[in-house]
Amino acid sequence: MQVTGPRGTNDILPGDVERWHLVEERIRSLCRIYGYHEIRTPIFEHTELFVRGIGEATDIVEKEMYTFTDKGDRSITLRPEGTAPVVRAYLEHKLYAAGNPTKLYYLGPMFRYERPQAGRYRQFTQFGVEVFGSRHPAVDAEAIALPVHLYQALGIKDARVQINTIGCPECRPAYRQLLKDSLRDRVDQLCPSCQRRYERNPLRLLDCKEESCRRVTADVPTIYDSLCEECRDHFDRLQVYLEAAGIDFEVNPRLVRGFDYYTKTVFEFSSSSLGAQDALGGGGRYDGLVEEVGGQPTPGIGFAVGIDRILLAMERQGAAAPAPDGVKVFIASLGEAATLAAVTLLSQVRRAGIPAEMDYLGRSLKAQLKAADKSRARYAVIVGDAELAKEAAVVRNLATGEQAEVSLAEVTLHLKEALK
């Protein structure tokens, strides 16, 4: 059998790639507006980075990483997310030396070994930002506003914004205990995975989608009464700032995210047009991560959005695909002498900055014009023996059918004028 691409990967073909360009351009433009600088980190890292950064007990580290041993006997992992590598680079290159806050963004492929389904692939593309060095809640508001702005700019109308706080090492342990205590005599009513969560990560019980679990946990206390003063204040101010920035949001006390490194603010963006995997993006604050990866204690916050899912949401909401770039001029020639002249003309026209094409298949004039039409060229330049004898070429307007004879020396200038 023919070799196919590995499972869960996609080829982005001409005709689709224009959508990607559109999204990428919007992203870069917004990052400029919001004052973020791009950082490009390697696609693979030492496995240890992710184990320490994301957390040993997370699904990603436990079962979703593309990990292999290289020829130097190092354990290497294809990056499953962007935050840990950016933190690593931030420390390695001492970017903090330039002064706080440091605002970075990245855009590129991530890898997770999962069963593919709608909007979920083994290689997928994320855009994310990270801000280091500020614990101010206005930064949290910015990290929520930027993706919202992006969705709006791309015409995704149903992007939903949910926020929550999961406290900090000061106050979270007490809440964890409170949560466990309140469920102690009902553990057996939870689904099997929630029974595991009860021991390992009780906060995750809150966002289980099982109807039965939802019922069991319906009357459980929220974290809000357990927050320390700092976390309480942070969350309150975040909401004030979001309102000030004109961002619509919902507070969801059950929103908990999958990475161990989050503290205080967590948030998620979703779209109902996506299907079961409805997350467009998400993020949160990670005030302990930098230290975990080996740096000085440094607050941080960031988000990641899935480009594949943005594209999916755009398509499902009927966004038109941008037209592929076409050529402007097609040069048709008949015979070897004319082909020689065509090569010269083509070179001149292109150097004048006009996208141009010629026939490389030795086709009949008729077929060449047909090809010109298909390439959506606006003008055809026709060179044959008759024209050559007069040192000229026929320039034909393909929309109107009008054509004129122009001397070879003036074809480029003529086209430049005509295309204005």
Next chain:
RNA sequence: GUGAGUGUAGCUCAGUUGGUUAGAGCGCCAGACUGUGGCUCUGGAGGCCGUGGGUUCGAGCCCCAUCUCUCACCCCA
């Protein structure tokens, strides 16, 4: 990793209760004045019917396995 569905020309799909050389539309190529496109007409190329086994006189149709894709679970972007 678990479950369900799916797989016939480049694309979208037909293919009757298993029966001879597997079809259509679109696309592609060519011709309809041996130098003029878009429309129309005519013709042509292009499928070991996902792959490997099996049942049968005979399999695109039935059975098994395997892979792909799709959808869902888990989890997430």
